[in-house]
Amino acid sequence: MSYHNPYTPPRKSATFDDHTLAEIRRAAATGIYDIRGAGTKRKVPHFDDLLFLGASISRYPLEGYREKCDTTVVLGSRHAKKPITLKTPITIAGMSFGALSGNAKEALGRGATLAGTSTTTGDGGMTDEERGHSQTLVYQYLPSRYGMNPKDLRRADAIEVVVGQGAKPGGGGMLLGQKISDRVANMRNLPKGIDQRSACRHPDWTGPDDLEIKIMELREITDWEKPIYVKVGGARPYYDTALAVKAGADVVVLDGMQGGTAATQDVFIENVGMPTLACIRPAVQALQDLGMHRKVQLIISGGIRSGADVAKALALGADAVAIGTAALVALGDNDPKWEEEYQGPRRYHDAGPGARKPARPDCGRPTSCQLSEGHDAGSADDRARLWQESSAQPGTGGPVRADDGSGRHGPDPARRHQLVSGQGRLLIFRPGRKARPMHASSKCL
């Protein structure tokens, strides 16, 4: 009797999936762990899991394209003498000068101003580019206090006390040496080329009672004019929101774990924090329990990609949202059109750690490295032409990311960093061991 034995394909392990296996092999080969940008890549419940109920008998709709839909929001009405009014409740999230170039900060300021919304500074301080081109600029007050000075505090429209961010609630940051140009180093008052650690907690206060005094100090220094936001990463949103309100915040900014970072440990990004969607209701509940909903405004960020996401966040009780990663993508970050350029460094990586990319990139076209702050963009003419090209086509200014192999590294010559993409992957390795990027730039987010 013949017996047919059908082919059974090997079953892949859900626990040891392809990525996990590759990571174990990479760790074994290099002896290092992974530091990267962006937010969590794991699948988490998100706005896609919600749908709107459309109007029918019990609810009637507004006439599309005819009846007015006012999206104006006022932020900071609780204590500030000068609350800010946004026509569009989609703000640009805080991103550091250093991680982003001056050009990118200016572009974001110009775009936000056109859209009637605000931009936000980041670690590293305020640049003239973003102040000059942002009608409404929020100044982040961060644990590192890099570039912090009272003049900038006063020329801001609002102040955001950053306690944490969604990608790494409770964690500090690391701006790697390749991104430290003369200007960035000067603003941060640190030597050029070193890896700049951003502190995980503020140097002069701990806990909600201290925060209340700190906020009072900031109000005194700015004569109670500016709205004061408190930004927290998604961790314990009910209590953190309640404590921010207790400490005197005008606005609470809540960033879920899909929110991006410039660089931190992959294991931290993937395993610490709460999905944005899960943060919103507890935060709104805290505001409602305190009788402060709509009095203290709530800004939600972390994985906001579209108008639908915005509408869902607002429907859940937020007053506004902030976008970071989406704004960078709009600027050209991780655009597939840069794939060829990305493959160049990749070939270089494959050549092994002894190989070096030329210190100065080819200036024939506006590449990512030419538009990032830590790189020599060639002659003044090249710079002018690049900026002209990028500014002539808003949103096509090239990826905002650091490149690798600039030749700028720290005092230890035996050490190398290779930064494949600010939104992608960073590998740090030791000489004699081979590090190899495994993601194409267009697949990094």
Next chain:
Amino acid sequence: MPVFDLSVTPLRELNSALHGLPAGANDLAFEVVNPRGHHAVAAGIDAPVTVDIKGSVGYYCAGMNDGGNVTVHGSAGPGVAENMMSGSVVIEGDASQYAGATGRGGLLVIKGNAASRCGISMKGIDIVVHGNIGHMSAFMGQSGHLVVLGDAGDALGDSLYEAKLFVRGTVKSLGSDCIEKEMRPEHLAKLSELLEKAGVRGVRPEEFKRYGSARKLYNFNIDNADAY
């Protein structure tokens, strides 16, 4: 001389007066009585005023001072002269935690002792402490000078960048990447200058030891994992 009695006058009036000086104002000397531990007394000064505070203050006295000369005739709570840009702050008594935190310029003089994390994340400020300082002082100090006539607590200068530390007494322990360094003539000269400015008499710069960064943690390297 404007006198503000904080037992009857709101703090807001004092700070508002300090911030709202008209250009060319002549009366630049202020006195504050009954500070009663108020927070943020004389915070955000941005003019060359002189402020004498007759008593002890709470958190963040003279915070972000830019050009003022503030004297506290008492002790100061946490974060005195935090993020100072320029000018001077003198504490006749003791100072609590984080004195001079993140300061970018100016001179902070503490005539008593300073608690933990004195000069944390300092970015250019000069600090002279006549007494002792607590643990974790000058943590992640980036630049500027910390001069201690007495002793220093545990983990002095942990994760130090380019700030220079001078201690006359004992150091309980040094933090990661902080080492004793050679005292060269330029350091002795700077120390003399700072002692003079801080009103220290009868103390020679040669009595101090200098501490600074070994610069081994400047670039992230997995081989340094044991240092953290």
